[in-house]
Amino acid sequence: MPTDEHFLAHAIRLGARGLGRTAPNPSVGCVLVKDGAIIATGVTGDGGRPHAETVALNAAGNAARGAIAYVSLEPCAHHGKTPPCAEALIKAGVVHVVVAAIDPDPRVAGSGIAMLEAAGISVEQKHLPEAARLNRGFFKRVADGMPYVAMKIATSLDGMLGDHTGASKWITGEAARQHGHFLRSEVDAVLTGIGTVLADDPQLTVRPPLAPHPNLVRIVADRQLRLPLTSHLVKSANTHAVWAITTTQAVELNASHASDLREAGVKLLVLEEETLAPTTILTALGGEGITRVLLEAGAHLSTTFLAAHAVDRLYWYRAPILLGSGGKPAIQELATTLARATHAYPAARIPLGNDHCEIYEMNPCSQA
Numbered sequence: 001m002p003t004d005e006h007f008l009a010h011a012i013r014l015g016a017r018g019l020g021r022t023a024p025n026p027s028v029g030c031v032l033v034k035d036g037a038i039i040a041t042g043v044t045g046d047g048g049r050p051h052a053e054t055v056a057l058n059a060a061g062n063a064a065r066g067a068i069a070y071v072s073l074e075p076c077a078h079h080g081k082t083p084p085c086a087e088a089l090i091k092a093g094v095v096h097v098v099v100a101a102i103d104p105d106p107r108v109a110g111s112g113i114a115m116l117e118a119a120g121i122s123v124e125q126k127h128l129p130e131a132a133r134l135n136r137g138f139f140k141r142v143a144d145g146m147p148y149v150a151m152k153i154a155t156s157l158d159g160m161l162g163d164h165t166g167a168s169k170w171i172t173g174e175a176a177r178q179h180g181h182f183l184r185s186e187v188d189a190v191l192t193g194i195g196t197v198l199a200d201d202p203q204l205t206v207r208p209p210l211a212p213h214p215n216l217v218r219i220v221a222d223r224q225l226r227l228p229l230t231s232h233l234v235k236s237a238n239t240h241a242v243w244a245i246t247t248t249q250a251v252e253l254n255a256s257h258a259s260d261l262r263e264a265g266v267k268l269l270v271l272e273e274e275t276l277a278p279t280t281i282l283t284a285l286g287g288e289g290i291t292r293v294l295l296e297a298g299a300h301l302s303t304t305f306l307a308a309h310a311v312d313r314l315y316w317y318r319a320p321i322l323l324g325s326g327g328k329p330a331i332q333e334l335a336t337t338l339a340r341a342t343h344a345y346p347a348a349r350i351p352l353g354n355d356h357c358e359i360y361e362m363n364p365c366s367q368a
């Protein structure tokens with residue numbers, strides 16, 4: 001007989017399917033169970049609506065009466081664009097709700113559970129770390145106003161980002177590149193630096209065999225507003241969102257380029273602060289509703305983020321090659337930027353063809 005843990009794990013797995021597609025809302029999974037069997041499931045829709053509970057209740061119809069609901073996050077209690085999920089569960093005649101994590105959004109924060117209990121529905125709270133991990137981007141934005149940051153970097157064994165020819169684009173093999181695309185598929189936005197755009201002219205999309213990610217926002221940190229109109233990013237800005245983060249001064253100095261970029265479909269996030277420090281960038285992205293970011297940049301921006309302790313999870317791909325003195329070092333750059341020793345907490349090491357991806361938690365507070 002399946003247990004509560006089994007159904008909650010299923011709800012969490014369902015929630016994971018919506019990652020990168022539901023911002024600024026969390027991605028939630030809901031499983032409705034009757035007589036020990038699943039009668040319906042739901043996942044938060046793209047853009048954050050409909051909520052998972054609504055999807056599952058609609059699928060179950062009258063069969064929801066007398067069911068138990070397993071949810072990866074506390075049902076909402078506030079009237080937003082849709083009525084509260086707690087109210088929908090009450091109306092549908094659900095008799096018991098098992099919640100894997102409390103919603104930290106101050107508009108919910110326990111009031112979804114209170115609403116259910118006031119209607120005579122028993123509620124069990126499990127506080128599962130994997131449920132908090134699922135929505136760590138949403139939780140971080142609620143707590144700090146900034147998105148969760150995963151950073152990926154690919155180097156040779158001796159820590160080089162590429163050789164002297166600048167041929168760093170594909171230092172790792174096909175399996176590692178596909179893994180990188182998978183990481184893109186789970187975030188709301190990819191962030192890179194203008195140095196990478198000028199050197200590699202990347203597309204920063206999710207490519208087959210993975211399903212396309214049309215909501216993925218591609219962002220360039222570009223203090224001087226050098227983003228070329230001829231770049232792949234700008235040329236595709238009308239079909240896949242492109243944002244440039246820049247400064248008031250750069251827009252004043254390059255007014256006509258700024259206007260051309262806007263006309264080409266690029267959204268400019270114009271900030272007062274000229275250094276574009278990581279927390280300034282992340283606060284601006286949080287303000288735009290971004291909850292999960294993948295930083296895919298060269299040594300400059302990557303090490304600035306690491307030095308500012310602005311990275312939550314690090315994916316370090318290593319290719320089995322020594323590039324030696326002709327290489328472009330990531331580590332040396334880091335050594336000059338990082339003021340003090342910083343611990344990384346190993347989480348996993350995945351073989352990818354001839355390469356490896358080492359995964360580290362950088363910010364234990366947000367390990368959840």
Ligand SMILES: NC(=O)c1ccc[n+]([C@@H]2O[C@H](COP(=O)([O-])OP(=O)(O)OC[C@H]3O[C@@H](n4cnc5c(N)ncnc54)[C@H](OP(=O)(O)O)[C@@H]3O)[C@@H](O)[C@H]2O)c1
Pocket residue numbers: 152153154155161162166168169171192193194195196197199200221222223224225226275276277278296297298299300301302304
């Ligand atoms: N192996 C890998 O994983 C990997 C990944 C990506 C790129 N790369 C390689 O890296 C090379 C490019 O390196 P890069 O270091 O020039 O690229 P980058 O880190 O992507 O871009 C650096 C530029 O970003 C801008 N920037 C904006 N805000 C910043 C901030 N807060 N801190 C630092 N920089 C900021 C700066 O230009 P402004 O001052 O003009 O704004 C800076 O020169 C390319 O050869 C590329 O192939 C390798």
